[in-house]
Amino acid sequence: MRPDQQIERKLTRSSWVLAAVGVLWILALIVGMRAMLNYENGAAEAGEPPAQWPTDSRVQRVPGMPTIVVFAHPKCPCTDATIGELSILMTRLQGRASAAVIFVRPANSPDDWEKTVLWRSAGAIPGAKVFSDPGGMEARRFGAQASGQTILYDRAGRMRFSGGITASRGHSGDNAGRSAIVSLVTTGAATTERTSVFGCSLHDPTTRADNGEASWFTSLWTRHQ
Numbered sequence: 001m002r003p004d005q006q007i008e009r010k011l012t013r014s015s016w017v018l019a020a021v022g023v024l025w026i027l028a029l030i031v032g033m034r035a036m037l038n039y040e041n042g043a044a045e046a047g048e049p050p051a052q053w054p055t056d057s058r059v060q061r062v063p064g065m066p067t068i069v070v071f072a073h074p075k076c077p078c079t080d081a082t083i084g085e086l087s088i089l090m091t092r093l094q095g096r097a098s099a100a101v102i103f104v105r106p107a108n109s110p111d112d113w114e115k116t117v118l119w120r121s122a123g124a125i126p127g128a129k130v131f132s133d134p135g136g137m138e139a140r141r142f143g144a145q146a147s148g149q150t151i152l153y154d155r156a157g158r159m160r161f162s163g164g165i166t167a168s169r170g171h172s173g174d175n176a177g178r179s180a181i182v183s184l185v186t187t188g189a190a191t192t193e194r195t196s197v198f199g200c201s202l203h204d205p206t207t208r209a210d211n212g213e214a215s216w217f218t219s220l221w222t223r224h225q
Contacts, residue, residue, distance in 0.1 A: 068150060070150045102144075103133060162194060
């Protein structure tokens with residue numbers, strides 16, 4: 001075989017190898033993106049809040065005013081969008097409802113474990129009060145399972161809405177939950193009273209929010225330490 005033929009054969013082999021590597025890289029990228037989209041659009045376990053405001057709750061309602069209750073895992077990156085949506089919600093309601101943001105603190109966690117960036121962001125929302133929930137007792141009283149679960153109780157303490165106020169995990173923007181709460185508070189009616197919740201588990205100690213296991217959320221998780 002002539003030297004020029006040998007060179008041509010080597011170049012051909014190299015081209016095939018590069019093409020194969022390229023195809024594998026594209027397939028891995030597609031699989032990764034699909035997994036991320038499935039995660040972002042996968043709803044959390046739905047909680048079942050009580051039909052009436054729990055009489056043993058430590059959180060006090062403002063007399064004669066609807067109350068929005070939001071449960072949050074202080075280290076869940078998805079919940080950043082929920083806090084942002086709550087801020088928009090309270091601005092639109094213009095003082096016609098109060099809000100309580102309840103941050104679950106696992107048992108045996110250090111003091112102030114829950115006082116993250118999310119805590120400070122929630123505390124800056126006009127009309128919203130922030131509460132710590134050691135051991136998740138309030139979350140259990142209200143039947144909350146996932147970070148971001150939002151419940152609306154009317155002036156009489158009756159539940160009118162339960163669900164999430166984001167369209168998917170960590171995504172801000174117009175959504176059915178926010179629209180429903182605005183409509184219920186301002187008109188007394190809405191086209192829906194239930195929406196999906198997108199957030200980390202409030203009670204599972206192995207949640208991604210604790211360990212940062214999802215690689216595409218690692219940097220976001222770090223923000224909330």
